[in-house]
Amino acid sequence: MTRLLEGFKIVAIALALLGLAACSSKDKPDVAAVDVENATPGSQRDFTINVGDRVLFLVDQSTLTPQAQEILRRQATWLRQYGQVTIQVEGHADERGTREYNIALSARRAEASKNFLIAQGIEPGRVSTIAFGKERPVALCAEESCFSQNRRSVTVITAGAVAG
Amino acid sequence: MRTEGRVLAAIRQFTMVLIVAVAGFLAPVHSAHAVIEIDITKGKVEPMPVAIPSFVGDPKFGPDIAGVISNNLRRSGLFNPLPPSSYIEQITSFSAAPRFGDWRIIKAQALLTGQVTVQGDGRLKAEFRLWDVLAQKQLTGFQFVTTPRNWRRIGHLISDAVYQRLTGEKGYFDTRVVYVSETGPKSKRVKKLTIMDQDGFNKRALTNGGDLVLTPRFSPTSQEITYMSYASGRPKVYLLNIETGQRELVSNDPSMSFSPRFSPDGQRVIMSLQRGGNSNIFTMDLRTRSTRQLTKTAAIDTAPSYAPDGRQVAFESDRAGSQQIYVMNSDGTNQRRISFGKGRYSTPVWSPRGDVIAFTKLSKGRFLIGVMRPDGSGERILTEGYHNEGPTWAPNGRVLMFFRETRGERGGAKLYSVDLTGYNEQEIKTGTWASDPAWSPLIQ
Numbered sequence: 001m002t003r004l005l006e007g008f009k010i011v012a013i014a015l016a017l018l019g020l021a022a023c024s025s026k027d028k029p030d031v032a033a034v035d036v037e038n039a040t041p042g043s044q045r046d047f048t049i050n051v052g053d054r055v056l057f058l059v060d061q062s063t064l065t066p067q068a069q070e071i072l073r074r075q076a077t078w079l080r081q082y083g084q085v086t087i088q089v090e091g092h093a094d095e096r097g098t099r100e101y102n103i104a105l106s107a108r109r110a111e112a113s114k115n116f117l118i119a120q121g122i123e124p125g126r127v128s129t130i131a132f133g134k135e136r137p138v139a140l141c142a143e144e145s146c147f148s149q150n151r152r153s154v155t156v157i158t159a160g161a162v163a164g
Numbered sequence: 165m166r167t168e169g170r171v172l173a174a175i176r177q178f179t180m181v182l183i184v185a186v187a188g189f190l191a192p193v194h195s196a197h198a199v200i201e202i203d204i205t206k207g208k209v210e211p212m213p214v215a216i217p218s219f220v221g222d223p224k225f226g227p228d229i230a231g232v233i234s235n236n237l238r239r240s241g242l243f244n245p246l247p248p249s250s251y252i253e254q255i256t257s258f259s260a261a262p263r264f265g266d267w268r269i270i271k272a273q274a275l276l277t278g279q280v281t282v283q284g285d286g287r288l289k290a291e292f293r294l295w296d297v298l299a300q301k302q303l304t305g306f307q308f309v310t311t312p313r314n315w316r317r318i319g320h321l322i323s324d325a326v327y328q329r330l331t332g333e334k335g336y337f338d339t340r341v342v343y344v345s346e347t348g349p350k351s352k353r354v355k356k357l358t359i360m361d362q363d364g365f366n367k368r369a370l371t372n373g374g375d376l377v378l379t380p381r382f383s384p385t386s387q388e389i390t391y392m393s394y395a396s397g398r399p400k401v402y403l404l405n406i407e408t409g410q411r412e413l414v415s416n417d418p419s420m421s422f423s424p425r426f427s428p429d430g431q432r433v434i435m436s437l438q439r440g441g442n443s444n445i446f447t448m449d450l451r452t453r454s455t456r457q458l459t460k461t462a463a464i465d466t467a468p469s470y471a472p473d474g475r476q477v478a479f480e481s482d483r484a485g486s487q488q489i490y491v492m493n494s495d496g497t498n499q500r501r502i503s504f505g506k507g508r509y510s511t512p513v514w515s516p517r518g519d520v521i522a523f524t525k526l527s528k529g530r531f532l533i534g535v536m537r538p539d540g541s542g543e544r545i546l547t548e549g550y551h552n553e554g555p556t557w558a559p560n561g562r563v564l565m566f567f568r569e570t571r572g573e574r575g576g577a578k579l580y581s582v583d584l585t586g587y588n589e590q591e592i593k594t595g596t597w598a599s600d601p602a603w604s605p606l607i608q
Contacts, residue, residue, distance in 0.1 A: 062441065095551070096526075098553055099378060099600065100423040100480075101510055111441040
């Protein structure tokens, strides 16, 4: 769960930065002070912050770890609650592989997450996948701490989320 | 004099005539001697000293064309163009015989003289003669007529003629490279298909960067490129006509398609199609649009590359647990693993000569470029480092290009070439980050 907590930290910092930027320009209330738990239920933010939009994979693997399965179960619960939501699962790989293989590996990861959600009762028609290989890293250092964050599948809401 | 018929036939846009040596130049003082020749199969060679004075005639094109040739020959690692400041004789006439003694003193083994003029019709006429300084005889000579816009190609064609005459191998200078130029932050690179001459000049973007594009490869006629793009929202294989800019989706199959390459006859595209968690190798006939499945495994089969005779295909598969190189007949039969060294083997690319297969190898956290014979024997590593990937062959099978990526947030990819011998590594300067190079055939 430490990885998940790191994810929370990153989100909180991002929100803080957004808040500061907004403050300096428009003098609005500090967004960073908003409790993340108060994200509008059913919104993209609710899903990202309170459920967790991504799962991580081991090197050259597409099998779901127990932690990954836990997050995907939570995603499935949320998706059952908001039945109008459709999603696209993005597969990603770290940079320590060749381009074509990483495309295929990331497709396999997206497929693994998709199949798990379907097994949890999500209608297949609500879930599409896309493979990004190593083309869209989120962590940019040349260390395992970054590579591990890039070996991921990210569940992106494509339609049906509550505004906010 | 031999007629260089093959070269002549290969050059469509150019009017070319063999220059017949003027009688009287040819006093064969050392006619018994074998003509100079470089053996390029021998690993590290001592570059042959050559003199390439400015072509006489047009004051701009004269030095510029000589400069293109000098640069090409120097970068090949096989020639050492001597500095013009060392020249004793100043070539002022194309028709007069060179003073061979003056060139022998500065140890030039070959001398290239030329003349370039803009004709009355506005076209550019270029002529050259390649001389064996010791034997005091002309080795070859041609005349080209073309539009001034093509002046760099004249330099490349003459470079190829010199290379071929002095090494016995076909040249590779009148070729282009398509690659992916990269700008913007590493987390969201903007990637454009870009084409340039093999020496890094005449760069031209073929896509506008709006869609992520990867792995371009030339058709055997070098007029078309097949590549993978996210233009439709999901990764698919496309064709792009370089001249017209016309783009075409290769397969209407709803699944993701990637890692395309042309067959040697240009009739088919071979690629991976993903179904479920697996990727398998298919061909698509470009006329009938029918697909044919060649591999059928619960694995990742990708990066297919035809042998130059079209009868076999090399590809990578993780069917045995990790990426390894396999070879099969082009109908999918007789699939067999050929890589058995320590590490993961990927991106096999068959040499245009057919004798070896280049690959990317991951070993102990390093990325290497190497070659092995089609039966898996004779593995040789040409370069290694943090990240080297994606070899492509010059059409003569003597030089490879690949990309090398540096570490971290500020890191990026650049293009390099290396000789099949493992010597003469050279960066190809592109101005932006650059990856996924593909070398064209000789331009027709």
